[in-house]
Every structure is written in structure tokens, then in C-alpha cells.
Amino acid sequence: MPQDARSRSRRRAPARRSRGPRVLLVAALLAVCALAGGWWLWAGPGPATKDMSIVVPEGATLSRAATDLEKAGAIHSRALFLCFAKLLGEGDSIRAGEYRIAPGTSARRILAMLQEGKTRQRLVTVPEGMPSILVAEALAKAPGLSGEARTPAEGSVLPDSYAYVRDEPRAAVLVRMQKAMTDYLAKAWSTRDKGLIVTTPREAIILASIVEKETGKPAERTTVAAVYANRLKAGMPLQADPTIIYPITKGKPLGRRILQSEVRAKNGYNTYTMRGLPEGPIANPGRASIDAVLHPAASKALYFVADGSGGHVFAETYAQHQANVAKWYAIRRARGEM
Structure with missing residues (x-):
């Protein structure tokens, strides 16, 4: 090879060697960018733009869940989700159930929810004094x-708010409602005052259902319970208006005034035409009304009437x-109600 050619060859060699570090630097930068982008898709805001529910069936794998999450628009990428889940998910299995995905929930947070079993909690509420016919309607709806x-x-049924999960049987929720009442009544009955007029837990529930319907003021419950206990001891009729309504509507609102014919009606519930307790409860009483019957106020009162303030x-x-x-009639006349 001629000498000048060899010289040019030697001069070009360093240029070829210098490309190596540059390529490595570019590759490293690209890797960092890819990692940063992947981390953003993993830990940054998710693609969900509205609340959504995702159901993980019993026995479903993480791969199946990731497919469903991607289809629903809850995560950016199934593959990326599985990759980071395997790297950072600590190997915990996911739990079946319904999950609420809020807008912008990250893939990282979604995985944590699935592993912790933080399923969506739905509630069905039974207010104090709700009759059973309306409890059944609430469950149906x-x-x-x-x-x-x-x-x-x-x-x-014990009035309360009961959590349930999607596809749970209505009958199972009702069983929980009834067990709650059984458990609470047993505990309350075991701590009852001595010398009560009610002699069985069922009698306590019957009287508590009347107390529940007669007053909405918590502070009055024990005194209302005392009035009815005093009447029972004296052999007087309870004369509780709600007991007249129950056979007519099964506890639903009457929507009108009670008729005189209904006041005189004889049945197992009308406490105007009978003495003692009605044949059964007229509603589902809450804890406070049950407690009021089992711990009535020390009162000799036999009567009560509305005072105009609720x-x-x-x-x-x-x-x-x-x-x-x-005085009550005067208040009503002043209001134009009479």
C-alpha cells in the first residue's frame, strides 16, 4: 500500500472508534426516556375520565384482569401493567370483587386495590321505624x-346501612339484617332494667316499635316508653295512633286523617279498642327505641300530646x-289547621 494511503487510513481510524461512546450515550438516553415514560404510564394519572366499575371474577388471573382493565379504558397498556406488576407488585395475588375506578386512578394504585381487595361498597339503608314491607322494597330496588x-x-330487621357487593343475593343481605337484630336484642335484653312490664324480648320489640313511631325526638324516647309502661301496669289502653294505621297500610304512611270507624275497629293491633300490647310489632325499631323500652325514664306520666315544636x-x-x-288545639287553630 502506498505510504500516503496508509497515512490516510491511520488518520481515519480514530473517527471510527469515537462513534462507540456516542451510540452508547444515545442508547442510554433512550432507555432513560423509555423508563421514565413507562413509569409515568404506571404511576401517573390513568386514562379513566369518569367513574367506572370493574368486576374481577372469582379465580381470575392478573392477566385476565389487565385485559379487562385495558378494554374498559382504566389503564394505558395491558403489557406495561403486567410488566410493572411483576417487577413491583410484590407477588401478591388479586382478589375477586367489584372495584370502583375513579377518574385518573393510576395503574399502580389499581394494582394495589386489586391486591388489597378494596372492593366497591354498595349500601342499602333501613331507617329507624321502617316497616318490613318497605324493607323488602328497598332490597328489591x-x-x-x-x-x-x-x-x-x-x-x-335492625335499622342500619348494610354494605354489599355486586351480584350478592338479596336473601343473603336480609339474613345479615335479621342477624344484626337478633344479636343486638340479645345483648340489650341481657342488660335490661329490673321490674320491666315487658317480660320477653318479643314484647320489648313490640313496644319499641310503638315508641319508634310515636316520637322522632331522641331525648323523648325513654319518657314515651315510660308512659306506655305505666299504662300497661295500670291496665289502661295504650291508645297509640300508629297501631290503628298498621293493619290498614302494613306500616306505610296513611296519607290522610284516621277515620272514626278505624278508631273503633277491633283487631289485633288497634290499641284503642284493646288492652295490652298489639299482637306484633308495627315497624322495625332502632337501637335507641329498644334501649328506651329496656331502660325507661323514671316518670309517672300517663299521657302526652304534641307541643307544636315537633x-x-x-x-x-x-x-x-x-x-x-x-294548648295544642289553640296552636293548630292559629296555624289554620283546624
């Missing part, structure tokens, strides 16, 4: 439940009661 549930026995005024004698009734 509760979205996401399956099957049917019978109308429970009156007074067998509460009642109590009296020990009929003369006092008549005076209180006259």
Missing part, C-alpha cells in the same frame, strides 16, 4: 343485587293532659 328476598317478619308535653293526670290538649 338496590342495584347490583341478585335474586329475590321475601318480606321479613315485622320487627326482625316534640311532646307529658302529664301525670287527665286534667293536666286536657289542658295540654287545649
Whole structure:
């Protein structure tokens, strides 16, 4: 080879060697960018733009869940989700159930939810004093439940908010409601005052259902319970208006005034035409009303009437009661209600 050619060859050699570090630098930068981008897709805001529900079936794999999440638009990439899950998911298995995915929830957070089993909690609420016919309707209307549930026995359900998961049987939720009442009543009965007029847990529930319907003021419950206990001890009729309504509507609102013919009606519930407790509860009483019956106030009152403020005024004698009734009528006349 001529000398000048060899010289040119030697001069070009360093140029070829210098490309190596540059290529490595570019590759490293690209890797860093790819990793940063992947991390952003993993830990940054997810693609969900609205609340969505994702159901993970019993026995479903992480791969199956990732497919469903991608189809629903909850994660950016199934492959990326599985990759980071295997690298950073600590190997925990996922749990079946319904999950609520809020807008922007990251893939990282979604995986944590699936592994922790933080399923979506749906609620069906039974307010204090709700009759069983309406409990059955509430269960029937509760979205996401399956099957049917019978109308429970009156007074067998403890008012509360009950959580359930999607596709849970309505009958199973009702069983929990009734077990809650059984458990609470047993505990409350074991700590009852001595010398009560009610002698069985069922009698306590019957009287508590009347107390529940007669007052919406928590502070009055024990005094209302005392009035009815005093009447029972004296052999007087309870004369509780809600007991007249129950046979007519099964506890639903009457929507009108009680008729005189209904006041005089004889049946197992009308406490105007019978003495003692009605034959059964007229609603599902709450904890406070049950406690009021089992721990009534130390009161000698035998009567009560509305006081115009949403509460009642109590009296020990009929003369006092008549005076209180006259005041109540005056309030109603002033309001244009009479």
C-alpha cells in the first residue's frame, strides 16, 4: 500500500472508534426516556375520565384482569401493567370483587386495590321505624343485587346501612339484617332494667316499635316508653295512633286523617279498642327505641300530646293532659289547621 494511503487510513481510524461512546450515550438516553415514560404510564394519572366499575371474577388471573382493565379504558397498556406488576407488585395475588375506578386512578394504585381487595361498597339503608314491607322494597330496588328476598317478619330487621357487593343475593343481605337484630336484642335484653312490664324480648320489640313511631325526638324516647309502661301496669289502653294505621297500610304512611270507624275497629293491633300490647310489632325499631323500652325514664306520666315544636308535653293526670290538649288545639287553630 502506498505510504500516503496508509497515512490516510491511520488518520481515519480514530473517527471510527469515537462513534462507540456516542451510540452508547444515545442508547442510554433512550432507555432513560423509555423508563421514565413507562413509569409515568404506571404511576401517573390513568386514562379513566369518569367513574367506572370493574368486576374481577372469582379465580381470575392478573392477566385476565389487565385485559379487562385495558378494554374498559382504566389503564394505558395491558403489557406495561403486567410488566410493572411483576417487577413491583410484590407477588401478591388479586382478589375477586367489584372495584370502583375513579377518574385518573393510576395503574399502580389499581394494582394495589386489586391486591388489597378494596372492593366497591354498595349500601342499602333501613331507617329507624321502617316497616318490613318497605324493607323488602328497598332490597328489591338496590342495584347490583341478585335474586329475590321475601318480606321479613315485622320487627326482625335492625335499622342500619348494610354494605354489599355486586351480584350478592338479596336473601343473603336480609339474613345479615335479621342477624344484626337478633344479636343486638340479645345483648340489650341481657342488660335490661329490673321490674320491666315487658317480660320477653318479643314484647320489648313490640313496644319499641310503638315508641319508634310515636316520637322522632331522641331525648323523648325513654319518657314515651315510660308512659306506655305505666299504662300497661295500670291496665289502661295504650291508645297509640300508629297501631290503628298498621293493619290498614302494613306500616306505610296513611296519607290522610284516621277515620272514626278505624278508631273503633277491633283487631289485633288497634290499641284503642284493646288492652295490652298489639299482637306484633308495627315497624322495625332502632337501637335507641329498644334501649328506651329496656331502660325507661323514671316518670309517672300517663299521657302526652304534641307541643307544636315537633316534640311532646307529658302529664301525670287527665286534667293536666286536657289542658295540654287545649294548648295544642289553640296552636293548630292559629296555624289554620283546624
